[in-house]
Amino acid sequence: MDDISSRGTSGAVTPLPPGEIFAGTARYYARYRPPYPDELVDRVAALVRPDGRVCDLGSGPGTVAIALAGPGIPVVxxxxxxxxxxxxxxxxxxCGPGGSSGWSAIRIICRPRACTAWRGLRSRTPFTG
Structure with missing residues (x-):
């Protein structure tokens, strides 16, 4: 089974709703999850067209979104x-408006069902980086 799930009292495995998978863990996730390597963020940033934007699907506490917004890339x-x-x-x-981050370029959206629909997404061009 590819969904995160839990066992009910009957022993049956039922999928957890997307918004509940990390319920109660946000503060700890942000604090203890190892950061993504700068090289990864740099490679993704290099792929964004000058007029482009990035959708950080399943962004969690925004680790990647904030890093990409630093150089001013618009991020959802x-x-x-x-x-x-x-x-x-x-x-x-x-990061603040006076800091080096382009934090104001981040648009934050909470959509539980949108994050389950990613399986159907197809890129027009494959990611080869």
């Missing part, structure tokens, strides 16, 4: 968990 951070997005909002705000 999409996650089903409102707590993750709240942690991301606070982290982006800490």
């Amino acid at each position: 951070a999409l996650d089903p968990n409102p707590d993750m997005l709240d942690v991301g909002r606070r982290a982006a705000a800490e």
